[in-house]
Amino acid sequence: MATEFTPFMSLFGGILIGVAAIALMALHGRIAGMTGILAGVLPPVGSDWQWRAAFLAGAIIAPALYLIAGGSVPFAVPVPVWAMVLGGVIVGIGVHFGSGCTSGHGVCGMARLSPRSIVATITFMITTGITVYVMRHVLSVGVA
């Protein structure tokens, strides 16, 4: 399933992600890592869950408002439901032990030149690439 190349919207979206990361650091002193923010509202819930819940709520509401306002967000799931369940569980386990994901390591940690984040990002980019190759071209999952 091909998707449209969108360099300008993607760059603009990326800059907004960066602006949010800067604001969260300047105002709250926190890394804008979705793994850490989400983990703090899951059991056992941490004592500072309020700002995390607010951040998550904002992150969910904004795309909904954007759609209501007439914006378009292309969306397609090219894999079966079992891949969502399996992928979800593996992502959850992986980001816990890896202490972060694309936002925490790939953006915030790399921006601080953290050696752990640089190694983590290189590692998951490689295994994601290998997994996509195996899923698409070896197992032919989700390929019409």
Place this chain on the structure above:
Amino acid sequence: MHIVSALLIGAVFGLGIAISGMANPAKVINFFDVAGTWDPSLIFVMGGALVTTAIGYRIVFGARAQPLFAKSYSLPTRTDLDVRLIGGSALFGVGWGISGFCPGGAIPALGLGQPAVPVFVIAMAAGIVLARTALSAMIDKPASA
């Protein structure tokens, strides 16, 4: 006040994710499918976010000794590379490749009202809780039996 601030910052993050294409599993998988229907858009997302954040962090850390709503910046201090970091990150990539969703892409995608998204998010939350409880207990327990 700091709750409203976190809500608004979350909104900027979520909007950025949505319009960038990171909330679209088809686009994310295509970014990695260099051998197939390659879509290089996400390099612009990650590049834009990374360069913006790197510049912004420098300005913030240089201008203010502490954040507005907290006593200090909460920054990870570890620099060692261990098996958990690398193994966990490797595993995360496998899950990202299978589903097309990373945590930062999936949470804002909940706002799009697509039924596949809560399926992924619930599975991911279960994975985090499982890792924090049963799996951590299993790994941390010295092999005594």
